[in-house]
Amino acid sequence: MTAPPPSYTSAPVEAPAYTLAPVAGGSHGLPGYDDANGQSSVFVPSQGIDDKLPNHFKINNQYVKAQVMPSELQAHLVLLGAFHRLREEVRTFKGKADIPMEPDERWAVFLQRAVY
Numbered sequence: 523m524t525a526p527p528p529s530y531t532s533a534p535v536e537a538p539a540y541t542l543a544p545v546a547g548g549s550h551g552l553p554g555y556d557d558a559n560g561q562s563s564v565f566v567p568s569q570g571i572d573d574k575l576p577n578h579f580k581i582n583n584q585y586v587k588a589q590v591m592p593s594e595l596q597a598h599l600v601l602l603g604a605f606h607r608l609r610e611e612v613r614t615f616k617g618k619a620d621i622p623m624e625p626d627e628r629w630a631v632f633l634q635r636a637v638y
Contacts, residue, residue, distance in 0.1 A: 571596060 571592045578585045612632045613625035
């Protein structure tokens, strides 16, 4: 037997106060995710990126906190970019004793060796 769904109240809820944080340089745009500025081995989120969005959202007449912060999304995109670069490097690798393989086969072998 399954548990009943949680109950919701229809009482109005006051939204927490929100003010936009000042941004250095007057720019309000989010940073780009290209490699034009060189690669860094240490991820450092953009200063104040978490302050650029509201800390709550109204969903179904209730205010909820953000589940994911923009700096976490930015870090995740950096990680996905690293995985993509690794995949492309492995798929196009040519070694001295290279066994003839299709690029997707080469990637599959790399993943199997990485797992075990």
